[in-house]
Amino acid sequence: MAHHVTQARRQLNFSIEYVLDEEEIGAIADVVETQVMPPRSYLLMHPEARLTDADRALVKRWWMGELPGAASE
Ligand code: HEM
Incomplete structure (x- = not known):
């Protein structure tokens, strides 16, 4: 690990x-969309690292350039 x-x-x-x-x-x-990351094996040891639907939605806003300090800037 x-x-x-x-x-x-x-x-x-x-x-x-x-x-x-x-x-x-x-x-x-x-x-993030396919939920390949964080890896399942890692989540067994670190369940708090699991992304919620809200987390994924927020990360999506980041890569869509909708947040300050956006990914695409
Ligand atoms: C939300 C959190 C995470 C994101 C956004 C993320 C993102 C990524 C990305 C973009 C890649 C490259 C995939 C590619 O080749 O296209 C990757 C690879 C990898 N990630 Fe993560 N990661 C996350 C969490 C983690 C965690 C917690 C671990 C803990 C072990 C981990 C382990 C790995 C490993 C070992 C690879 C390289 C092997 C592979 O390509 O399968 N990731 N990750």
């Missing part, structure tokens, strides 16, 4: 300096 977390951090790094390109935003949209 520690290896998974390292890999995940490499895949998804929300550091302030980092600007996501369209492909990365698309990948996030994809895994």
Whole structure:
């Protein structure tokens, strides 16, 4: 699991300096909508990481560019 977390951090790094390109935003949209992420195996140990429908709706507003500091800015 520690290896998974390292890999995940490499895949998804929300550091302030980092600007996501369209492909990365698309990948996030994809895994959030299909509920592939967070991984099931991770949720067994960290149930609080489960995204609710409201969480997914909020993330969707982010990638649609509807929030301040939007993904596509
Ligand atoms: C809502 C939270 C999360 C989001 C939005 C997210 C997003 C992503 C994205 C966009 C990718 C790349 C997928 C691709 O190749 O297109 C990825 C890969 C990955 N994520 Fe996550 N992730 C989340 C949570 C987590 C957590 C909590 C773990 C904990 C282990 C994790 C483990 C991984 C791993 C191991 C990969 C690389 C392996 C693979 O592509 O299947 N992710 N994630």
